[in-house]
Amino acid sequence: MQNEHNQPLLQVTGLTKSFKSGRHVIAALNGVSLILSSGEVLGIGGESGCGKSTLGKVILRLIEPSSGSIRFEGKELLNLSQSRLRVERQNMQMIFQNPGGSFNPRFNVKEILSEPFIIHRSIQEPQRSERIKDLLDQVGLERHFLERYVHELSGGQKQRIAIARALALNPRLIICDEPFSALDASIQVQIIRLLEKLQKELGLAYILISHDLSAMRSFTDRMVIMYFGQIVETGPSRKVYDQPLHPYTQALISAIPLPNPQLERLRKPIVLKGEMPSLLKASKGCPFQGRCPKAIQICKEVSPALKEINPGHFTACHLSCGK
Amino acid sequence: MNESLLNVDRLNLFLTTTSSQIPLLQGVNFKINQGEILGLVGESGCGKSLTAQSVLRLLNPRYFKITGTIKFKGEDLLLLSERSLRQVRGSAIGLMSQDPSSALNPTLKIRTQLLEGFLKVNPGSSHKDANKVGIEWLDRMHIPNSLLRMQQYPHELSGGTKQRIALAMALICRPSLLLADEPTTALDVTVQAEILLLFKELVKEYALSILLITHDLGVVANCCDRVIVMRAGQIVETGTVDEIFFKPRHPYTQTLLQAKQNSIQYAK
Amino acid sequence: MQRIVPRLHRTAWQKFQQQPMGMCGIYLLVALALFVSLSGFFSPFRYDEIHLIAKNHPPSLRFWFGTDDLGRDVLIRTSYGAYISLCIALATVIIDLILGFLIGSLAALSGKKTGECLMRFLDIFYSIPTLLIAILLSVILGSGFFSIVLAINLISWITMARIVRGQLLLLKEMDFVMASRSLGASSSRILFTHLLPNTWGPIMLTLTMTIPSAIFSEAFLSFLGLGIQAPMASWGTMAHEGLAAFQYYPWRLFFPAAFISITMLAFYLIGEGLKKSFNNAPAMNLP
Numbered sequence: 001m002q003n004e005h006n007q008p009l010l011q012v013t014g015l016t017k018s019f020k021s022g023r024h025v026i027a028a029l030n031g032v033s034l035i036l037s038s039g040e041v042l043g044i045g046g047e048s049g050c051g052k053s054t055l056g057k058v059i060l061r062l063i064e065p066s067s068g069s070i071r072f073e074g075k076e077l078l079n080l081s082q083s084r085l086r087v088e089r090q091n092m093q094m095i096f097q098n099p100g101g102s103f104n105p106r107f108n109v110k111e112i113l114s115e116p117f118i119i120h121r122s123i124q125e126p127q128r129s130e131r132i133k134d135l136l137d138q139v140g141l142e143r144h145f146l147e148r149y150v151h152e153l154s155g156g157q158k159q160r161i162a163i164a165r166a167l168a169l170n171p172r173l174i175i176c177d178e179p180f181s182a183l184d185a186s187i188q189v190q191i192i193r194l195l196e197k198l199q200k201e202l203g204l205a206y207i208l209i210s211h212d213l214s215a216m217r218s219f220t221d222r223m224v225i226m227y228f229g230q231i232v233e234t235g236p237s238r239k240v241y242d243q244p245l246h247p248y249t250q251a252l253i254s255a256i257p258l259p260n261p262q263l264e265r266l267r268k269p270i271v272l273k274g275e276m277p278s279l280l281k282a283s284k285g286c287p288f289q290g291r292c293p294k295a296i297q298i299c300k301e302v303s304p305a306l307k308e309i310n311p312g313h314f315t316a317c318h319l320s321c322g323k
Numbered sequence: 324m325n326e327s328l329l330n331v332d333r334l335n336l337f338l339t340t341t342s343s344q345i346p347l348l349q350g351v352n353f354k355i356n357q358g359e360i361l362g363l364v365g366e367s368g369c370g371k372s373l374t375a376q377s378v379l380r381l382l383n384p385r386y387f388k389i390t391g392t393i394k395f396k397g398e399d400l401l402l403l404s405e406r407s408l409r410q411v412r413g414s415a416i417g418l419m420s421q422d423p424s425s426a427l428n429p430t431l432k433i434r435t436q437l438l439e440g441f442l443k444v445n446p447g448s449s450h451k452d453a454n455k456v457g458i459e460w461l462d463r464m465h466i467p468n469s470l471l472r473m474q475q476y477p478h479e480l481s482g483g484t485k486q487r488i489a490l491a492m493a494l495i496c497r498p499s500l501l502l503a504d505e506p507t508t509a510l511d512v513t514v515q516a517e518i519l520l521l522f523k524e525l526v527k528e529y530a531l532s533i534l535l536i537t538h539d540l541g542v543v544a545n546c547c548d549r550v551i552v553m554r555a556g557q558i559v560e561t562g563t564v565d566e567i568f569f570k571p572r573h574p575y576t577q578t579l580l581q582a583k584q585n586s587i588q589y590a591k
Numbered sequence: 592m593q594r595i596v597p598r599l600h601r602t603a604w605q606k607f608q609q610q611p612m613g614m615c616g617i618y619l620l621v622a623l624a625l626f627v628s629l630s631g632f633f634s635p636f637r638y639d640e641i642h643l644i645a646k647n648h649p650p651s652l653r654f655w656f657g658t659d660d661l662g663r664d665v666l667i668r669t670s671y672g673a674y675i676s677l678c679i680a681l682a683t684v685i686i687d688l689i690l691g692f693l694i695g696s697l698a699a700l701s702g703k704k705t706g707e708c709l710m711r712f713l714d715i716f717y718s719i720p721t722l723l724i725a726i727l728l729s730v731i732l733g734s735g736f737f738s739i740v741l742a743i744n745l746i747s748w749i750t751m752a753r754i755v756r757g758q759l760l761l762l763k764e765m766d767f768v769m770a771s772r773s774l775g776a777s778s779s780r781i782l783f784t785h786l787l788p789n790t791w792g793p794i795m796l797t798l799t800m801t802i803p804s805a806i807f808s809e810a811f812l813s814f815l816g817l818g819i820q821a822p823m824a825s826w827g828t829m830a831h832e833g834l835a836a837f838q839y840y841p842w843r844l845f846f847p848a849a850f851i852s853i854t855m856l857a858f859y860l861i862g863e864g865l866k867k868s869f870n871n872a873p874a875m876n877l878p
Binding site for chain 1: 366367484512513514516517519539540541542543545546547564565568579580582583584
Binding site: 057060062086087089090093094096097098101102103104105106115116119120165169 | 765766767769770771772773774775776777780784785788789
């Protein structure tokens with residue numbers, strides 16, 4: 001899957017983002033690095049407050065990072081001027097968490113899908129209408145949807161329009177921020193299938209941000225687990241899900257209820273103490289040590305770095321080294 | 324105990340407009356026994372929340388018409404006066420909603436809200452005793468720093484803590500039945516796991532019964548004893564949790580299970 | 592596979608038409624406008640025409656609304672007062688839209704600190720009482736229509752500026768603005784295509800409050816003797832004169848007061864209708 005000979009599609013190094021809130025500083029991202037190859041699907045998982053949504057927006061420079069580097073196809077995005085950046089945006093698109101909210105409520109579908117072309121003045125009429133109709137076909141919607149307004153669409157339909165809009169400019173990468181959280185399970189399956197189909201047809205790479213790890217397991221090639229603004233584990237999806245190394249990942253996966261009552265009766269989820277600490281208090285040592293059931297002395301003092309434990313499978317934990 | 328705690332029979336719910344009556348629930352029948360967790364599962368819009376709201380008659384009678392019987396401990400709730408109904412709500416049947424923020428008044432301290440129901444049911448108790456009971460309940464919900472929490476306001480708390488407090492508020496008057504409407508949908512999965520564990524502990528400790536409304540089949544498999552599947556205002560299948568998951572009879576149930584398994588594709 | 596769902600979309604105007612209150616308000620305003628134009632066309636009298644033999648006559652076939660103490664026809668004077676009030680309404684709209692909208696937009700889009708400073712500046716202005724300004728202006732510019740319009744609107748546009756700023760700040764953070772940016776939209780495109788069109792709703796709603804407020808302010812100031820002077824007939828001056836004679840010739844106060852009330856009611860009803868027709872949509876759909 002990973003083509004290590006070619007240059008990676010996206011290379012993020014040491015990304016940090018701090019927000020000022022009154023006198024306090026919130027470290028939403030704390031040194032995040034990742035690599036995405038062309039045509040690969042990367043999943044970013046974690047619970048609320050871990051920074052995954054912020055990461056998605058920072059990669060597209062919708063939020064400016066405090067420091068770090070973002071290289072897309074070799075180009076350093078942070079060096080681009082606003083006008084160059086706008087041109088570059090055609091290559092990387094985003095699907096937002098609340099599909100209805102990402103559309104101008106006054107627009108109908110035709111206007112929503114025309115917008116990318118109007119902005120970049122790329123295709124004029126009549127080719128533009130043709131292209132828009134093709135986009136609708138690609139996402140499996142019928143032509144009559146062009147006249148509809150946002151509030152007349154169901155959740156699944158809205159998500160399809162969001163995908164169609166993201167495809168309009170032929171991007172190489174689409175970042176999906178919680179694309180399934182508002183959808184029923186059956187619609188979720190349809191959307192995953194659509195994304196898979198588009199990936200095969202168009203050679204797209206995805207970054208899939210979700211708190212639903214089970215849905216990510218089969219769809220993504222690699223997974224990244226975030227906690228408190230940092231990456232705590234990363235590796236091939238099946239490995240991370242089936243043999244998690246980091247205690248947080250283990251707790252997260254054990255907490256996911258499976259639709260099998262016999263299994264559920266036998267399983268006992270790992271219960272974590274307390275809650276994720278407030279992002280205002282960054283302490284030394286591992287960010288997870290306050291809640292970790294396996295924390296030892298060194299965890300309180302030294303922040304662990306990401307180490308490769310098995311081929312391609314990294315984790316940031318003092319306990320998994322030297323075993 | 325053979326007699327069921329809640330017995331809903333031929334429940335029909337209509338939305339009355341100037342020109343017509345739109346059926347929202349049709350022929351809903353189910354029973355909840357003491358000490359059991361009944362799961363009510365279905366996709367969005369199938370009428371699960373409306374069912375819970377109908378049991379407590381929380382829907383505006385100007386727009387909603389209910390027919391049928393809802394027997395709680397033998398008494399038909401639909402025949403009770405508003406005054407008697409208020410006695411039932413909170414002290415006999417508790418309600419827990421999806422959004423913890425909606426259950427909590429942002430301008431009042433936790434202490435005030437938590438003890439409000441308790442003091443209504445036990446008007447004679449002193450504030451000191453009530454306070455003690457409140458703190459006990461917070462501890463039972465595994466909320467750390469319960470003393471501190473009592474003095475805090477809702478906006479200072481995380482979603483998981485707020486939901487646990489909402490649960491404490493629902494249970495502080497020791498109801499025999501809890502209606503939990505999508506209680507964990509808005510929460511992180513680790514917090515959800517704890518709350519589901521809490522539900523199971525509470526059922527054992529207090530012989531509590533729970534009507535657990537959810538769209539997540541994983542949640543159902545985790546803690547329900549019996550399950551009702553709803554679709555478009557009607558119940559399509561009822562059974563024990565094992566029956567529903569391993570021997571589903573209705574095609575819609577099979578579709579739901581298939582969709583869930585497709586989206587997971589977990590290794591057995 | 593997909594059900595054909597019947598169209599639910601209605602423009603705000605269609606929704607507005609279903610509101611009995613809002614349509615009532617519109618009809619009242621239309622009636623008022625008709626009253627002004629028809630009486631202007633067909634009345635045999637001018638607003639300042641004196642009939643000394645017919646002083647203080649009650650309403651009759653000749654003088655439908657009666658006469659005042661100089662024998663002037665109350666009906667045509669009321670109509671003239673309506674005309675003045677409508678002019679004031681127009682002036683308010685123009686000043687609100689130009690000053691209020693521009694400054695409000697500036698405050699919202701120019702970065703946090705600049706915006707805050709601007710708003711505090713406006714707050715200081717806002718706290719100056721309109722009455723004081725009216726008196727000062729009438730001293731400087733002399734009394735009259737112009738100085739009154741200036742006095743009223745010099746401060747009232749600040750309300751519009753606040754509303755516009757508030758709405759823009761809200762809209763700026765919404766997902767669809769970020770989505771537009773992610774497509775590569777420039778700031779000006781976002782402003783004109785996404786932000787401003789979604790501001791019309793609150794703007795219109797605010798106008799239904801600032802216009803009657805301006806009309807009433809004029810009436811009040813004229814009533815006090817500032818601003819519009821005799822023989823010009825504004826509802827305020829008529830009420831001023833009518834109050835003194837109220838015990839004996841009540842029609843002289845009744846008609847201007849009734850018209851003030853009806854006009855304010857009309858705008859209030861339109862505002863209610865607007866609120867209801869915007870409430871259903873998450874933001875403001877306009878035709």
